[in-house]
Each structure stands twice: as structure tokens, then as C-alpha cells.
Amino acid sequence: MSSTRRTAVAAGVFFLITEIAAIAGLVLYRPVLSDANYVAGAGADSRVLLGGFFEVILVAAVIGTAVTLYPVVKRENQSVALGYVCGRLLEAAVIVVGTVGVLSVVTLRQGLAGASGADKTSLVAVGRSLVAIHDWAFLIGPNFVLGANSLLLAHLMYRSRLVPRFIAVLGLVGGPLICASATAVMFGLYDQLSPWGSVAALPVFAWEVTLAVFLILRGFKPSPVTARDIPPAQLHAGASAA
Template sequence: MSSTRRTAVVAGVLFLVTEVAAIAGLALYRPVLHDAAYVVGPGADTRVFLGALCEFVLALAVTGTGVVLYPVLRRRNEGAAVGYVCGRLLEAAVILVGIIGVLSVVTLRRQAEGAAGADGASLITVGRALVAVHDWTFLFGPNFVLGANTLVLAALMYTARLVPRPVAVLGLVGGAMICASATAVLFGVYEQVSVAGSLAALPVFVWEVTLAVRLLGKGFDEPADERLGEGDRVGVGVGVGVGVGVE
């Protein structure tokens, strides 16, 4: 297996991991995100910890896609490749901030359990504020920054023909749609976790899954000269040199 093929396989696996981890994390976080009184209730801390672990894996996988794809992308456009890596690092950093916000709610709940005369209303207000931190990071990380990263990667793959054009176009559409949706959520047109928000995020989900399957199944599309191994290039060079000498 060539190094480029290995890169494609690893990148494909990481893209699938991002999808599974993102969905699992959001599902596991549901008690703390949707129960305003979580901080003064019995809690579901183990479930929240599992959600945090899933989001930590998500942050690692997001960073990994940028690092793994960099050598391939750099050969086509070094500036765009660096931008993509930096964008993925930013996306992962925002996700980590959201994790800290959610885990802080759990810490607050546990401390309130052993505190005599704790002010329930104040605890609920602080808990809501910490959940709001997660919600805003969820909007800016896996929406705005993800959309920008998707546009950069899809545009690079489209111009360099690393994948079939329809696959790259799907990424361009998905990146634009999720950025537009995030803008709508920012200005209160609809909730992020809603039918409209889910429909707007669907093309990016399909793009990443399609790209992952393509990379795992067939790898990158490369020009014929790049598919030649080093030995083949030497052989071609020797053959050309001998031919010229004979003439």
C-alpha cells in the first residue's frame, strides 16, 4: 500500500469517527442540555461524562483529519493546506471549550449536593449560563468553522481533482448551507437543534460520509505521473535517455 493510499484510508476512518462521535456526544448530553433544573436534580453524570469523552474523541479526530490530509493537500496548494489544518485545529479548540462548559455543570451540581442552604435559583441560573457556553461553541465550532473548513477542503479537491467532481460539489454545497444555517440560528430565525437546522446540516453529513467511503474504497484520484512509483520514474528516465542516445 502506497503512502498516499494509507493516508486516504486513515483520513476516511477519521471522518467516520467524527460523525459517530458527534452524534453520540449530542445524544448523551441531552439530560444536561435540555433540563434546566439538572444542576439541582439527581443528575445523570455518568452519561454526561460519556458524552464528554465522545466529544473529546471528536476533537482528536477533527485535528487528525487536518494533519493526515496535509501532505496530500500541500502538493496541490500549500496555502490552502495550511489553512485547512489551522481551521481544523480551531474547530477542535472550540469543541473543547464546549466540553469544559458541560463538565462544569456537573461539578456545580455535585458541589451543590453537599452544600447546606444552597440557592437553587442561583444554581439554575449559573447552570444555564454554562450550558449556553456549550450551545454557542456548538454553533461556532461544528457549524461556522466546520462550514468554512468544508468549503476549503471541497474547493481544493475540486480544483485538484482528488475525488470525483460530484463528491467535491456536494462538499461545496454542504459547507455553504451549514454556514448559512448557522447565520440564521445566530439571528434567531430558528433553533440550532430543530428540523430546519438538521436539514441544513444534512448535506455536510452526507459529504463527510461519502468522502470517507470514497477514500476507504478507492483513495484519491491522482494524475498518471503521480501514480508512477519512484522506480517507474527512474525506468522511464533511463528509457528516454537511452532512446535519445541511440538516435
């Protein structure tokens, strides 16, 4: 297996991990997001902590996609490739902020909710504030920044022809669409987790999943970007045959 093929497989695996970890994390710490009185209640701390662990995996995978792809896509356009790396790092950092907010709710409930004389009203208010931090981080990171990152990578893939054009088009369409949806959520047109938000996120989800599957099963398509990775003997043999 060539180094470029290994890069493709690794990037595809990282993309699949981001999808699995993001969904698992959101499902697991849903009790904190849906129960306004979670801090003052019985809680589901083990489940929420497991969700936070999946978010840590998500952060590592997000960074992994950028670091793995950079040596290849920089050959098409180094500036855009560097922008993609920086964007993924920003996305990962924002996800961390949201995760810390959710996990802080667990700490608050465990440390203060059972204390004698604790002001439950104040605890609930603080808990809601921490959840609000998560919600805004979720809007900015896996929506605005993700949309911009998808657009950058899809542009590189489209220009370099490393993957079939229809896969790159999914990213070119999905990136701006999820940014537009995030703008609508920001100004109160609908909620983050709503049918409209889900529909707007489908192209980006399809882009990342199809990209991951293609990279794992097929690798990068032959193109000028990958030509330098063909062994000299093979190039010579091809030239002789011609």
C-alpha cells in the same frame, strides 16, 4: 500499500470517527442541554461524562483529519491547505470550550447541589450559563467554522481531482449552506436543533461520510497531485509501454 493510500485510509477513518463521536456525544449529554434544572436534580452524570469522553475523541479526530491530509492537499495549494489545518484546529478548540461548559455543569451539581443551605436558584442560573456557553460554542465550531473548513477542503479536492467531482460538490454546497443556517440561528430565525437546521446540515454530513467511505475503499484518484508517489520503476515501465 503506498504512503498515499495509507494517508487516504487514515483520513477516511478520522472522518468517520468525527461523525460517530459527534452524534454519540450530543445524544449522551442531552440531559444537561434539555433539563434547565439539571444542577438541582438527580442528574445523569455518568452518561454526561461518557458524552464528554466522546467529545474528546471528536477533537482528536478533527485534528487528525487536517494533519493527515495536509501533506497531500498542500501540493494543490499550500496556502489553502494551511488555512484548512488552522481552521480544523480552531474548530477543535471551540468544541473543547463547549465540552468544558457541559462537564462543568456536572461538577457543579456534584459539588454544590447537595450542600446544606445551597441556593438552588443561583445554582440553576450558573448551570444555565454554562449550557449557554456550550450552545454558542456548538454554533460557532461545528457550524460556522465547520462550514468554512468544508469549503476549503472541497475546493482542494475539486481542483486536484483527488476524489470524484460529485463528492467535492457536496462540500462546496454544504459548507456555505451550514454557515447560512448558523447565521439564521444566531439571529433567532430558528433553533440550532430544529428541522431547518437538520436539513441545512445534511449536505455537509453527506460530504464527510461519502468522502470517508471513498478514501477508505478507493483511496485518492490518480492525479498530478499523487503522481510523485508512483514508484520510478512503474513510471519508467509506463513510459516504455507508451
